[in-house]
Amino acid sequence: MAPRTYRARLSLRLALLAAAAVWAAALGALALFPGAPLGSVAAALAFLAYFACCSAHYGRLAVEVGPEGVVFRTVFRRLRVTWDEILKVEVRVGLAGTLYAVLTRRGRVQFSSLLARHRELAQLMLERAGLVRS
Numbered sequence: 001m002a003p004r005t006y007r008a009r010l011s012l013r014l015a016l017l018a019a020a021a022v023w024a025a026a027l028g029a030l031a032l033f034p035g036a037p038l039g040s041v042a043a044a045l046a047f048l049a050y051f052a053c054c055s056a057h058y059g060r061l062a063v064e065v066g067p068e069g070v071v072f073r074t075v076f077r078r079l080r081v082t083w084d085e086i087l088k089v090e091v092r093v094g095l096a097g098t099l100y101a102v103l104t105r106r107g108r109v110q111f112s113s114l115l116a117r118h119r120e121l122a123q124l125m126l127e128r129a130g131l132v133r134s
Contacts, residue, residue: 003065003066004064004065004124005062005063006062006063006064006065006115006120007061007115007116008059008061008062008115008116009116010116013055016054016055016058016059020051020052020055026044026047026048027041027044027045027048030044056075057074061075063111065121065124065125068082069082069086072102072109072111079104081102081104081105083128083129085104086104086125086128086129087103087104088103089102089122089125089131090102091122098112098113098119099113100112100118100121100122
């Protein structure tokens with residue numbers, strides 16, 4: 001099996017970068033405006049921080065699948081799990097999308113339908129972990 005990497009959808013990553021750029025421009029415009037209300041500057045700064053953090057999170061978020069197992073990668077965490085360490089994959093469909101909870105011997109990891117090809121990833125995990133018959 002060739003290694004595969006599942007990442008957040010490109011459209012999501014680009015939208016978050018664009019939103020951060022818009023709020024950076026708004027903050028820059030407020031900085032040039034004499035007497036800009038402090039509340040407006042604080043709000044623009046907060047939105048910039050929010051979209052920059054979301055952009056960093058979804059930019060780094062990835063699930064790397066290889067012959068030995070899976071590597072779950074986020075901004076602050078990198079967890080390598082072998083196929084036999086995956087105990088259960090729960091799928092929950094809701095109004096906001098699909099959430100996949102992967103229970104491993106090393107703890108629980110989640111990913112959602114914001115990942116491109118998320119269904120393929122979930123099916124691959126179920127098959128490789130021996131949780132369903134192929």
